[in-house]
Amino acid sequence: MDIEYWNYKFFIENIDRNKKEELENAFYKTLVLSKNNPKKRLDLTYYFTNNYSNFSSLFKVKIIKVIFSKN
Numbered sequence: 806m807d808i809e810y811w812n813y814k815f816f817i818e819n820i821d822r823n824k825k826e827e828l829e830n831a832f833y834k835t836l837v838l839s840k841n842n843p844k845k846r847l848d849l850t851y852y853f854t855n856n857y858s859n860f861s862s863l864f865k866v867k868i869i870k871v872i873f874s875k876n
Contacts, residue, residue, distance in 0.1 A: 808852050815859050829864040836871050
């Protein structure tokens with residue numbers, strides 16, 4: 806999934822909490838799976854840093870741990 810997809814999903818008007826949590830979880834899983842694809846991981850990290858305020862506290866912590874992990 807590309808960055809355009811995430812932009813589209815996060816900024817749809819009237820998104821409910823359950824859908825937002827599903828999107829955050831999908832983003833997190835995509836980031837975890839991107840460890841073997843440096844370009845995709847960099848794109849996702851860039852997107853996360855630019856849209857940090859759109860993520861819940863739980864996923865902010867989880868995503869930051871993945872970004873800074875050495876694996």
